[in-house]
Amino acid sequence: MSSQQHVAILGSGNIGLSLAKGLVKSGLWQPQQITLTRRNVDAMAEYATQGYQTTTNNMKAAKRADIVILAVLPQQLNKLLDEIKPAIKSEKQLLVSVISGVSCEDIRSYLEMNVQVVRAMPNTAIAIGDSMTCIATDNGSVKNVNLVKSLFDTVGVSIQINEELMTSATALCACGIAFFLRSVRAASQGGTEIGFHAHDALKMAAQTAKGAANLLLQLSSHPEQEIDKVTSPKGCTIAGLNEMEHNGFSSAMIKGIKLSAEKAGDLYKAED
Numbered sequence: 116m117s118s119q120q121h122v123a124i125l126g127s128g129n130i131g132l133s134l135a136k137g138l139v140k141s142g143l144w145q146p147q148q149i150t151l152t153r154r155n156v157d158a159m160a161e162y163a164t165q166g167y168q169t170t171t172n173n174m175k176a177a178k179r180a181d182i183v184i185l186a187v188l189p190q191q192l193n194k195l196l197d198e199i200k201p202a203i204k205s206e207k208q209l210l211v212s213v214i215s216g217v218s219c220e221d222i223r224s225y226l227e228m229n230v231q232v233v234r235a236m237p238n239t240a241i242a243i244g245d246s247m248t249c250i251a252t253d254n255g256s257v258k259n260v261n262l263v264k265s266l267f268d269t270v271g272v273s274i275q276i277n278e279e280l281m282t283s284a285t286a287l288c289a290c291g292i293a294f295f296l297r298s299v300r301a302a303s304q305g306g307t308e309i310g311f312h313a314h315d316a317l318k319m320a321a322q323t324a325k326g327a328a329n330l331l332l333q334l335s336s337h338p339e340q341e342i343d344k345v346t347s348p349k350g351c352t353i354a355g356l357n358e359m360e361h362n363g364f365s366s367a368m369i370k371g372i373k374l375s376a377e378k379a380g381d382l383y384k385a386e387d
């Protein structure tokens with residue numbers, strides 16, 4: 116990463132701040148190269164003391180930046196674009212949007228400008244450098260896509276996908292964090308009912324979930340292959356698993372992901 120480059124994160128909430136911290140933690144960016152904006156500037160006081168530029172002025176932040184990251188809520192985007200439009204030069208800045216349900220074309224057509232736009236869909240594990248981030252564009256150069264990929268690779272794992280799959284990626288990966296967290300919580304509640312104190316049950320459930328994910332990631336195996344190793348004939352695992360399936364476990368997850376994907380596609384349109 117060039118030490119001359121500057122990034123502006125417009126909308127420094129959960130995702131924006133996590134990205135900023137991840138970039139600095141990677142050692143590739145200095146806080147001085149990152150401008151953070153939000154309307155409540157006082158909420159960023161701690162970041163100002165660490166050397167980040169903090170401001171409410173989106174226009175000035177965008178003007179100075181090579182990479183402008185849009186990280187407000189979908190319903191806050193149009194106002195933000197109105198503010199930064201005078202500062203955007205199609206040949207200078209690259210726009211990176213993490214906003215759900217907003218296409219690259221939506222952004223260009225609102226700005227009435229042929230600027231390069233790359234979308235990135237991280238999840239909240241970005242805060243600990245463990246995000247699954249999907250990246251897509253319809254007009255970004257290979258160089259710029261690789262640049263965005265390298266940004267998000269510093270805070271987890273990233274893959275490039277077709278833009279039409281971005282709402283699906285939102286449901287599976289960004290919303291998905293919440294789905295898996297709820298599963299872990301439910302497992303811990305079961306654990307408490309069968310005898311463990313709540314904090315022990317949660318730790319045991321979380322480590323077990325981590326182990327399950329790592330079995331798939333490190334062995335490149337299929338879930339059913341790993342499940343078959345656990346389910347002894349006439350054993351207790353298959354009894355529990357089948358009971359969960361009779362109660363709609365897989366079906367509930369599939370239906371939830373489908374509904375989230377539908378909703379993700381409508382987030383921006385709903386605000387028109």
Ligand SMILES: NC(=O)C1=CN([C@@H]2O[C@H](COP(=O)(O)OP(=O)(O)OC[C@H]3O[C@@H](n4cnc5c(N)ncnc54)[C@H](OP(=O)(O)O)[C@@H]3O)[C@@H](O)[C@H]2O)C=CC1
Pocket residue numbers: 125126127128129130131152153154155156158173186187188189191194195213214215236237238239289
């Ligand atoms: N949360 C998640 O897990 C994920 C979220 N996303 C997407 O990322 C985006 C941000 O989500 P998230 O970080 O959770 O939301 P937050 O509400 O935490 O962050 C949005 C931030 O934008 C600021 N903001 C609002 N309007 C303006 C403005 N005009 N100028 C500057 N700052 C502004 C708000 O602060 P203030 O009110 O002080 O201005 C707030 O801090 C959303 O579009 C979401 O769809 C994507 C992937 C995962």
Ligand SMILES: O=C(O)[C@@H]1CCC=N1
Pocket residue numbers: 215285289290
């Ligand atoms: O729930 C939401 O709308 C946002 C987008 C993906 C995760 N959180």
